[in-house]
Amino acid sequence: MVEYKLDCLYEACPIPLLKALKQLEKMKIGDILIMHTDHNCSIVNVVEWTKKQGHYIDYVEIVEGEWEIYIEKAR
Amino acid sequence: MRLYDKIVKKPWPYWIGGSILAVLNVSLLIATDSVWKITTGFLYWGAAVLEKLGYNSADWYYFSAYDHGLKESETFFNNSYTVLNIAVIVGALLAVLWANEFKWKKIKNTRQFFFALIGGVLMGYGTRLSFGCNIGAYFSAIPSFSLHGWIFAVFMFAGAWLGSKILFKYIL
Amino acid sequence: MTSSRIEALKKQKQMEIRKKNNQMHYAVLGTTITFMIYFMLINYHLRLSSFWIIGILLGITMQRSRFCFASSFRDPIMVGSTSLLKAVLLAFIISTIGFFIIQYKTIVLNPDYLITEIPGQLSPVGIHTAIGAVLFGVGMVVAGGCASGTLIRIGEGYMMQLVVLIGFIIGSTLGAKHFVFWDKTLISKAPIIYFPKYLGFFPSLILQLILLCSLYYIADWYDKKNNITITM
Numbered sequence: 401m402v403e404y405k406l407d408c409l410y411e412a413c414p415i416p417l418l419k420a421l422k423q424l425e426k427m428k429i430g431d432i433l434i435m436h437t438d439h440n441c442s443i444v445n446v447v448e449w450t451k452k453q454g455h456y457i458d459y460v461e462i463v464e465g466e467w468e469i470y471i472e473k474a475r
Numbered sequence: 476m477r478l479y480d481k482i483v484k485k486p487w488p489y490w491i492g493g494s495i496l497a498v499l500n501v502s503l504l505i506a507t508d509s510v511w512k513i514t515t516g517f518l519y520w521g522a523a524v525l526e527k528l529g530y531n532s533a534d535w536y537y538f539s540a541y542d543h544g545l546k547e548s549e550t551f552f553n554n555s556y557t558v559l560n561i562a563v564i565v566g567a568l569l570a571v572l573w574a575n576e577f578k579w580k581k582i583k584n585t586r587q588f589f590f591a592l593i594g595g596v597l598m599g600y601g602t603r604l605s606f607g608c609n610i611g612a613y614f615s616a617i618p619s620f621s622l623h624g625w626i627f628a629v630f631m632f633a634g635a636w637l638g639s640k641i642l643f644k645y646i647l
Numbered sequence: 648m649t650s651s652r653i654e655a656l657k658k659q660k661q662m663e664i665r666k667k668n669n670q671m672h673y674a675v676l677g678t679t680i681t682f683m684i685y686f687m688l689i690n691y692h693l694r695l696s697s698f699w700i701i702g703i704l705l706g707i708t709m710q711r712s713r714f715c716f717a718s719s720f721r722d723p724i725m726v727g728s729t730s731l732l733k734a735v736l737l738a739f740i741i742s743t744i745g746f747f748i749i750q751y752k753t754i755v756l757n758p759d760y761l762i763t764e765i766p767g768q769l770s771p772v773g774i775h776t777a778i779g780a781v782l783f784g785v786g787m788v789v790a791g792g793c794a795s796g797t798l799i800r801i802g803e804g805y806m807m808q809l810v811v812l813i814g815f816i817i818g819s820t821l822g823a824k825h826f827v828f829w830d831k832t833l834i835s836k837a838p839i840i841y842f843p844k845y846l847g848f849f850p851s852l853i854l855q856l857i858l859l860c861s862l863y864y865i866a867d868w869y870d871k872k873n874n875i876t877i878t879m
Binding site: 532626 | 669670671673674677678681688694695697698699700701702703704705706707708709710711712713714716717720721724725730731733734735737738739740741742743745746747749750763765766767768769770771772775776777778779780781782783784785786787788789790791793794795797798799800801802803804805806807808810811812813814815816817818819820821822823824825826827829830834839840841842843851855
Binding site for chain 3: 410412413414415417418421432434440441444445448449452456457458460462463464465468470472474
């Protein structure tokens with residue numbers, strides 16, 4: 401049950417998604433990944449990909465144009 | 476307030492976006508007799524800068540061949556491409572402002588700067604050979620029943636594959 | 648799809664969030680100026696006013712739906728998802744029908760049409776198309792966006808895409824300067840291939856629609872194949 405943070409500020413598409421993908425591979429079931437991103441494509445493509453993989457996901461807009469995405473590895 | 480959230484805040488599904496873009500492209504052809512094209516406008520801006528610097532860019536062979544020249548009463552800066560391209564930028568800006576999501580996003584490091592510049596140059600050069608980018612030579616060309624749109628699609632796919640390899644190796 | 652722990656994290660974060668700056672007055676101001684320009688253009692140059700308003704709508708649509716032609720090509724390769732590619736194919740199906748009606752009207756009026764008179768985008772096809780497309784594809788992935796994506800992201804406030812735009816302008820100016828060479832070696836020998844000229848009008852439409860629908864079907868299958876939740 402570890403929490404990981406991933407800083408994706410100022411990264412261009414598709415780096416946030418690829419970083420998340422890489423990080424999730426290393427994690428154990430039940431671990432949580434918190435992504436901090438300002439790329440507004442991430443809240444679509446990261447969310448879509450993670451759902452497809454069957455993990456839990458949700459996001460919050462923390463400042464205008466910045467989001468935190470929470471992913472719980474489910475399998 | 477819920478409708479506002481749905482339209483302005485939540486991202487629209489891709490298929491809705493695609494359908495609207497298609498309808499807009501058809502409307503543009505009906506209204507102006509021209510399809511959606513972008514990159515020739517970038518060239519015109521480059522040519523305008525060169526003109527300002529004292530070069531005779533308007534005399535280049537390029538502008539006398541294949542309908543590449545300016546239309547009557549247009550200049551390298553004052554033309555339909557400039558209007559359309561700036562309108563697309565302004566449209567995106569308005570959408571972000573209404574969603575309250577605007578933020579200046581700085582460049583992360585010199586490597587990002589370098590790849591952005593190289594990528595831009597490659598795309599720009601490519602578009603002169605293929606008569607357009609993935610809008611002019613793809614999104615507007617395939618519905619026009621022209622073979623070059625399909626050829627462009629196939630080889631852009633190959634290029635994207637090669638680019639992905641580079642991205643995995645050097646950028647990630 | 649969310650879990651109790653994510654909900655807890657979200658709640659906690661929402662408590663911390665500072666009050667946001669309201670950008671709404673900029674939005675109202677911007678929209679007003681946009682309309683003023685539109686009405687000015689209607690009086691001054693009707694054709695440009697259509698470019699302006701349709702461009703605005705294109706920008707809004709692409710931003711809101713996060714539409715990205717670059718990732719419609721990149722995502723199937725990188726992460727095996729085709730939802731954007733399917734949206735592009737749907738757009739092609741719609742615009743193929745629209746363009747067909749417009750072209751058909753022109754040709755019925757003038758049966759001995761010249762290829763240059765056909766509405767749409769018809770260009771010579773040959774090796775130069777392939778070279779240009781490969782260069783474009785590489786550049787698109789490396790720069791993180793294509794031409795339309797670059798414009799949208801400039802509007803969203805990305806400094807990086809301004810650099811891409813500068814590169815784009817340099818590249819296309821260089822390309823135009825070298826155009827004599829390419830034209831002499833490759834392009835001048837290349838033909839414009841307009842399907843209806845060879846296949847007839849309705850067969851071209853039907854064939855193209857069948858092709859697009861099959862590609863859609865394949866893309867859908869590919870997406871599901873890569874969907875691990877379903878195979879589980």
